[in-house]
Amino acid sequence: MRVVKGVLLDPGHGGDPEEAAERAGENYGGLSRAAKQGYREECYGAITESGYEEKSATLAVAKKAKKYLEDQRIPVALTRDRDTYVGLNERVATAMSDEFKDWLFVSIHFNRSSGQQQAVNLSERYLAPRGFEIYVLPGTGRRSSNGTRAPSGYLTVNQTRSANRLLAEKIKGQLSDISGLRSRGIKEAWFVVLRGSPMPSVLIEAGFMSNPEEGRLIESSEYQDSLARAIVGGVLDYKGDSIVPVKDERKPRLPLPTMTLSKERSSASFE
Ligand SMILES: [Zn+2]
DSSP: OOOOEEEEEEOOOOOHHHHHHHHOOGGGGGGGGGHHHHHHHHOOBBBOOOBBBHHHHOOOOHHHHHHHHHTTOOOOEEEEESSSSOHHOOOOOHHSSGGGGTTTEEEEEOOOSSSSOOOOOOOOHOOOOOOEEEEEOOOOOOTTTOOOOOOTTTOOOOHHHHHHHHHHHHHHHHTTTTTOOOOOEEEEEEOHHHHOOSSSSEEHHHHEESSHHHHHHHHHHHHHHHHHHHHHHHHHHHHTTSSSSSSOOOOOOOOOOOOOOOOOOOOOOOO
């Protein structure tokens, strides 16, 4: 049995461009088109053909996973628990907090197959990709899965490479059991939240919002629930405790402490 002190869930994206710009001390209305689009990408993430935003899917899955973790009496916290803007450095500052020392870090995102944010009028080639991927930090001296080297000025506090990989394998095993959800494997990338988290860390791209069929699934509460159960199942497998059924709806006998995060944490820069 491996000790899992808790799980810090990181629902990707969130908030609105105006809010994000204001937090950065900028007036959104006066920004260039490109700068506005940058904020739209950061806040909304990918958008399905029908207009459903990645920020909503990531928060929904994280909230469901939180409930299942609590049912298992595993302490859990979220880097955001509502629709609000939280920058990458702020997420990293949370992960580095003593409060979450030796926890697991699970970032939740959804994918898209084109540079275009919303899946409208995409060609067949862009509509086709589907399935999930799980990202971990590249090994020391290695390149990312798409061939890039560590960014200049590269700094990581993460020294848990084998645990990252094991957690990714366990979550992959559970997600692969979801009917119709294809595994694209475990990949390596220099994501800020992966290199800034000192604990075992993974980033899940839980499906393609640009794929019309998968996008519709991602919009549904039932499917989000399957994803949440699979993520928690992966954590339990990592813990070596998979005999505890995730589908068990019994309430825990002891009340669990619910942790909410202060929005005003200091930011640490890892760019
Ligand atoms: Zn994302």
